[in-house]
Amino acid sequence: MDRPHVTLKLATSLDGRIAAASGESRWITGEAARAEVQKLRAAHDAVMIGAGTARSDNPSLLARVEPPATRQPKRVVLAKSFNIPIDGRLFDGLDQSPLIVLGAAPGPESARVARAGAMIGHIINDGPVDVSLALHALWREWKIVSVLVEGGGQLAASLIAAEVVDRLEWFRSPIVLGAEGRPGVAALMLDTLAAAPSFRRVALRELGPDIWESYERVS
Numbered sequence: 001m002d003r004p005h006v007t008l009k010l011a012t013s014l015d016g017r018i019a020a021a022s023g024e025s026r027w028i029t030g031e032a033a034r035a036e037v038q039k040l041r042a043a044h045d046a047v048m049i050g051a052g053t054a055r056s057d058n059p060s061l062l063a064r065v066e067p068p069a070t071r072q073p074k075r076v077v078l079a080k081s082f083n084i085p086i087d088g089r090l091f092d093g094l095d096q097s098p099l100i101v102l103g104a105a106p107g108p109e110s111a112r113v114a115r116a117g118a119m120i121g122h123i124i125n126d127g128p129v130d131v132s133l134a135l136h137a138l139w140r141e142w143k144i145v146s147v148l149v150e151g152g153g154q155l156a157a158s159l160i161a162a163e164v165v166d167r168l169e170w171f172r173s174p175i176v177l178g179a180e181g182r183p184g185v186a187a188l189m190l191d192t193l194a195a196a197p198s199f200r201r202v203a204l205r206e207l208g209p210d211i212w213e214s215y216e217r218v219s
Contacts, residue, residue, distance in 0.1 A: 017181030051079035072097035
């Protein structure tokens with residue numbers, strides 16, 4: 001396999017929403033669930049998000065665990081136009097972990113991000129960043145063997161549609177946000193149930209009020 005092992009993390013309401021209609025998402029799950037996510041970060045070579053999550057959540061993507069991690073995961077952002085803020089927490093953490101930004105084409109924005117200290121990769125195609133090509137680049141150029149994907153909904157959908165999600169870690173909070181909430185997985189454009197990607201549950205745990213389910217992809 002010429003790509004990293006991919007684990008998709010979802011933290012959602014009971015009805016699969018990652019945020020309210022306003023975009024408010026902190027915190028859907030409780031403290032115990034969030035602590036387990038930090039352990040998942042520390043256990044992977046890299047943590048990956050999309051540009052929208054980088055802009056809206058301003059995450060650091062560093063693993064906050066006790067005792068402190070002996071090494072931090074690399075941070076990866078998929079951003080077609082490299083349109084991410086360089087004054088955010090991702091760039092504050094460059095002394096602890098490298099930041100890799102993968103986009104669709106070189107230009108002034110990629111140069112701006114590179115000057116701020118990020119490593120740059122160009123995935124050339126006509127549409128959005130091709131997730132399969134991006135994963136291959138991480139494996140080939142940066143020797144990344146395992147990736148934890150943390151958001152957002154469009155990136156999750158792209159990875160599932162490309163059949164590259166090997167494991168799914170789903171943290172569910174006992175709240176319901178309704179159809180106006182933002183989905184954890186964006187549209188897959190499936191016409192039939194038979195076309196739906198399938199996963200097999202391999203673990204279920206209670207974390208205070210939340211449920212943590214683990215799934216593996218059915219080949």
